[in-house]
Amino acid sequence: MDRRQFLAAKRTNPAPAPPPEQSRTQSGLNPYSGPWTRNEVQHLLKRTLFGSTRADIAYFLGRTVDQAVNELLNPTAPLPSPPINDYSPATPDPAVAAGATWVNNPTNDGTLNSQRRNSFKKWWAGQMINQDRSIREKITLFWSDHFGTETTTINFSHYVYWHHAMLRQNCLGNFKQLIKSVTLDAGMLRYLNGYLNTASAPDENYARELQELFTLGKGPTVLYTEDDVRKAAKVLTGWRINNTTYAVFFDATRHDSTSKQFSSYYGGTTIAGQTGANGALETDDLINMLFAKDEVSKYICRCLYRWFVYYKIDAAAETNVIEPLAAIFRTNNFEIKPVLSALLKSEHFFDVLNQGCLIKSPVDNVVSSLREFGVVFPNTTTEYADAYGMWNYIRNWFTNMGQDIGDPPDVSGWPAYYQEPQFHEMWINSDTLPKRNQFTDIMITNGYTRNGKKIVINAVAFTQSLPNPSDPNLLLDDALAILYRVPISATAKQTIKEQILLSNQTQDYYWTNAWNAYIVNPADTASFNIVNTRLKSLYQYLMNLSEYQLS
């Protein structure tokens, strides 16, 4: 859906009572030098990865804050191999064998493109589920939200994948380069009609979003004019996509070679019209002009802040965090890593007031629970059809909960990241919250069975991975130290322990005996069932509490 239409149709901001003044912090970008315990590690991991597994927490506990953030920002795993044909033989593909990748064999066939777009989304879900110990997956999702393309609009599956691969490749690189790559990306040229933008019939779609959504944002200090949108559109005329080779190229005959003068907001800059192949260089001039505005660095830093810290940016956060962060961004010529590094190592990031306040997105909610409980999926290579099938099930849950990856509602991305004043709270409503509970209920009870394979949370195996499963108090503490950010009172823990793990007894040794009986004789059904029933109830209960929705 076109964003203009969408906004016109649906801009009905809920207007709840103004939130009470929050006890927000004055802390800024000074490097954090406080304690480095499970709590801080877990905070860092929940924000940069999907969930904090026990193994990951242990791994980063053995490092310093600096080392941990550096490792998270410097993925060592190679970029993943591309999605494959998981749809044949049901849907025959004349060019691509089952199990082989389709991304280098573009097609015009509508059915195949639909199947391949699905294949791409399943694969993407799989990448997140199988993520490495780096920020790559979360920041890739961030950029896909930032640029907000929709696979159904791009339609051609190869453009969809190439666009995604470009984001993934540049996700921790240079933002200015990323903007240039996005501008000349076939998927984006299709998505915002750039390939139809010609001297005789300019199309302003991309020129507008480039400024309003991708670089400058909106706000009282962002004063570009409608005329600037038109001028930028003229600058960008002439980019096309070859129908045979699918390559992006510059067609000088379609380029508007007149000079373009911009408003006083851009200092009255004139981008000199160029002819022939040099017309393409005007795009660089335009990007340089945009990046000369400080609003670009501030806007992107705010977007990153909302994604990784919290959605509320008060005056103190603007002064103490956003502005210095934006300066770092500019000083480093728009390299992304120095910004994330300064933010994630800062006192502000580790401030207790910024912990546990992020409402998990649907993807975060689902993938975190799968990863933290170590749900085992079919082998990606040897059982790829099963793996894709399971990923598809998971991907459908993202969609059910309101986050259809690859297809946000429009070019603005998901409203949770821009819609004032609710922001992240928009993820949680009377429709999506029960679905979150339903998903975790299914995963902890019967799981999902497909083609003889099953994905399910193994409550006993998870418990066995904890350091002290025979002690019900430590068991609960250790599980919460993985699953929860919100602290639970001793009273609540006592109640949960007694009512679930002790079946209303008061003596801890009843659990200890039951657990030890299982360990001594794991093949005994009765012993297994005794611990399994109680553990399933425990984790189901913990995942149903509202606390579980926060990271």
Add this chain to the structure above:
Amino acid sequence: MKRREFLKNTVPAAAILPAVVDGYSVKAFDNNSPLLQALMNPTIDTDHVLVIVQLNGGNDGLNMVIPISTYSAYYNARSNVAIPQNRILPLTGYTQTGLHPAMTGLQALYNQNKLNIVQAVGYPSPNFSHFRATDIWMSGSSSDQVVNSGWAGRYLNTEYPNYPTGYPNTTMPDPLAIQIGSITSLAMQGPSMNMGMSITNPTSFYNLINNVLDPAPNNPMGYELTYVRTIASQTNQYAVRITGAANLVTQQSAYPTNNSLGDQLKIVARLVKGGLKTRIYMVSYGGFDTHSLQTDATDTTIGAHANLLKNVSDAIKAFVDDCQFLGIQDRVVGMTFSEFGRRIKSNSSVGTDHGAAAPMFLFGKQVIGGFTGTNPTIPASATVNDNIPMQYDFRSIYASLLEKWFCVPSSTIQTILFQNFQSLNVVNDASCRTTGVNDPNQSAGEQLITNYPNPFTESTSIKFKTRGGHTLVQVIDMLGRVIGTLTDKEYTPGTYSVTFDSGPLPTGVYYARLQNGPIQQVRAMLKVK
């Protein structure tokens, strides 16, 4: 009592609503309200309610229901905890047995014919582990069987086979079962879904007692937590019904104070009177694991166990009285159980260790008052390993209540309890003897999986409805093992059939489980000879 009569007694006519519906606008409950229409649904079946009182820890039945006729054997076996004979509460017209001196409330109920005491209830090869024994009682399994669903859950699954698809609805707008407490127990677990709801459940707005929710801290984390909790409370599909029912009842008769079992039963009475159609309520009361200092060291009639029994007795008496006060006494019966009794011989810590069979109480106006069974046999000189032998299998109590209180046909009872059990004359079955009970619950919700014939001997045809996409039908036995997968592939939306050929599988209960995207539904199937 017929459902419609009951409604006339419970829900007042619109004209007098304001006086009763404390604080609620008349509009919310006028004749067009879904609440009232649902309550007046004329085709509803039995309106009976069962209240299950769990006494956690293993209650010492021998000091609760005391054998007067074999008093010396009783005394010899446990002189350090034995109740003096002259302190045992006598029961009208029944001299051989009496009650613990703290249980004056139950003594009165017995004398009013509202209490049936079933002697020595247990099961063959008793288990002495709290957890395992609790699971056996909750699941209704034999001691050598591991069943991962609960007996009440299986009953509710036969009664509301489509749950949770299509629930709540006008026929069943309420939770099928309610557990007062935080955690829904195994007893409520159906073959696939948990059929119960806990009303101190975190997703519930309505924390009546034992609130384990921590207050939200005053910081951004607390702010967002409050937001999620608010949505959670608004979202609970039963929230409005439960508050509505609770608010309809503004006056109840007196309950004991500082008695958590009484607090729970008071809520149950309120919700029943308020019109919830919930079938089963479960409450629990713990502390019965009396290995030491079960009684005061010098006076065996007081101490820990006496306090527990007093609370049980006072709470149940108050509840039965309240049911009469509220006019729901013909709809409600209750039963107590504990995972086991305790050893005949006491230990030297003035306590008793884990034992076997023990008495159960059934209470309510529609209970057939008196004793079922006789005093347990106690050896003249009991040894440490002596246990009370079982007279009645606990599943006979379940079966009798299902048959005579919930009017469940005997073939279905066999599906629920896996075998045939003795039928005991413990509750008035008049309402089940009237013919033509029309049970609309069977068709409530959307039925997605059925089989025919059922019961079956060799094979049965399973019909299922899919919304399209990946669809799975598997057959699971009562232990939760997958016996077979009948289909596991992509479908276009529609109704399909597969055949289950049971081959050499033993007779018994099997569940056909449908999985279609996020939907799951099970169908109980009975294989017979």
